[in-house]
């Protein structure tokens with residue numbers, strides 16, 4: 056049950072964080088640490104790619120909300136890439152699909 | 168916990184059966200059925216590629232023994248491809264590494 | 280759960296984060312094996328269970344309590360019932376803070392409080408029973424009876440591995 | 453298991469093939485979370501457990517019994533102890549058929565009888581207790597005490613998600 060996190064900072068000002076695996080109470084701290092690290096290194100536009108995520112619950116949502124809040128406070132933003140119906144559903148039932156900008160591809164997120 | 172089975176019969180007289188996932192009491196029947204089907208279709212030299220297997224227990228060993236026995240009875244053989252120490256250990260502690268021919272690559276199995 | 284329900288399965292885990300994934304696998308395997316459920320409904324139940332387990336484990340952390348959290352799956356003809364029981368400090372559902380709407384920018388100051396709304400949305404019924412001795416959350420999924428005509432014995436027989444017989448019967452040359 | 457052993461975890465499953473994988477995940481997660489064990493030893497224990505569970509489930513099939521199979525994990529300072537208990541017909545370890553050596557071509561006529569030798573090879577101790585009421589298999593792994601200084605509470609606290617605090621403390625610009 057390990058969470059895979061890959062960071063691609065080759066396309067500034069964006070940093071793409073691709074997440075793989077299950078995001079829950081056991082693994083969300085790892086994602087949070089990565090977002091904290093990126094924000095403290097000065098990253099502004101962070102794109103979190105959730106298409107490799109098999110499971111996401113409210114703990115994961117909390118980490119994403121925290122990341123978005125922090126980056127917006129630094130004049131940046133955190134946007135998402137997600138096409139999986141199961142994961143999109145978690146955003147929809149919490150209404151968070153209206154708080155986050157959710158793209159269908161990484162390219163769209165980089166362009167948007 | 169699904170067992171992935173891919174059959175490649177493009178290199179006669181060999182048929183390569185690539186197995187992915189966990190082979191246990193729940194999934195071994197699926198592998199057995201595939202080997203039964205291949206034998207009844209006339210396959211003689213069956214190479215079972217275990218390098219995608221994450222777990223194998225005595226039920227899986229039983230299916231492989233059964234397959235080898237049957238194919239040898241038809242003047243064929245069942246050989247294995249396996250390099251993973253965890254899976255090789257199961258053959259070693261049962262002594263079955265001496266009953267099976269185990270190759271390091273599919274190419275070696277096709278040549279051998 | 281009252282009435283003629285049968286125990287499918289029981290899991291007692293330490294209140295530790297890494298066991299939530301275990302509970303998910305246990306419950307989703309039980310649901311799939313016992314009921315003819317669409318994958319989506321199994322996923323809904325699994326997410327609701329994950330939220331309930333997470334809360335149970337967090338409750339133990341707050342109370343510094345090393346007791347077990349118990350997850351049970353029961354069923355009857357109409358329902359699959361998942362129960363999560365903890366020995367945490369309990370809470371009052373009526374006293375939970377209400378958060379700003381998600382469209383309100385202030386909502387982003389709250390990263391918590393999403394679990395129970397998610398649970399309510401995903402299962403057909405949810406009951407919280409809580410006092411200082413702990414909390415029991417009961418998740419109910421209404422669904423057709425157990426997989427038709429297949430009791431545990433019959434299913435097992437189908438999957439039983441009689442290798443000799445299989446080879447001898449099925450392969451004829 | 454006698455002595456001052458602590459229950460880590462308990463799982464009761466129906467005697468169905470698909471639950472063996474569940475039992476493996478439960479036991480390997482428990483072993484990793486409680487003891488400082490090399491990956492290889494966790495894998496050894498998991499394989500031994502899988503063999504014992506498979507036998508337990510097959511035993512129920514033979515007896516057409518819908519009772520639960522129970523998997524428990526206990527620990528003390530020196531040992532991790534995994535117990536698999538079934539309500540099958542029982543068996544006599546002394547009466548098991550002996551198979552030809554694996555190098556003997558006749559060995560290939562036997563596809564079974566590999567589970568118990570595998571168990572014996574992988575764990576430090578194994579005990580079988582069996583009568584007509586069922587069988588209990590006890591697997592013992594000798595290993596260093598629980599992860600040093602980390603009780604369940606302390607571990608949980610490390611992993612507890614206090615999102616607000618984390619962001620406010622750690623990010624300074």
Ligand SMILES: Nc1ncnc2c1ncn2[C@@H]1O[C@H](COP(=O)(O)OP(=O)(O)O)[C@@H](O)[C@H]1O
Pocket residue numbers: 113330334335338365367368369370375390391392393394395396414
């Ligand atoms: N099992 C429980 N034991 C004690 N308190 C609980 C339990 N479940 C929920 N709560 C309380 O209800 C609050 C809201 O829960 P929830 O909606 O799941 O959001 P979150 O867990 O993210 O705060 C929790 O913060 C906690 O105070």
Ligand SMILES: Nc1ncnc2c1ncn2[C@@H]1O[C@H](COP(=O)(O)OP(=O)(O)O)[C@@H](O)[C@H]1O
Pocket residue numbers: 225503507508511538540541542543548563564565566567568569587
């Ligand atoms: N829990 C059990 N209940 C009843 N019989 C058992 C049990 N475990 C093992 N046995 C008996 O011992 C035999 C040998 O077991 P094992 O070495 O695991 O090989 P296999 O299960 O492949 O036959 C089984 O075939 C069965 O007859």
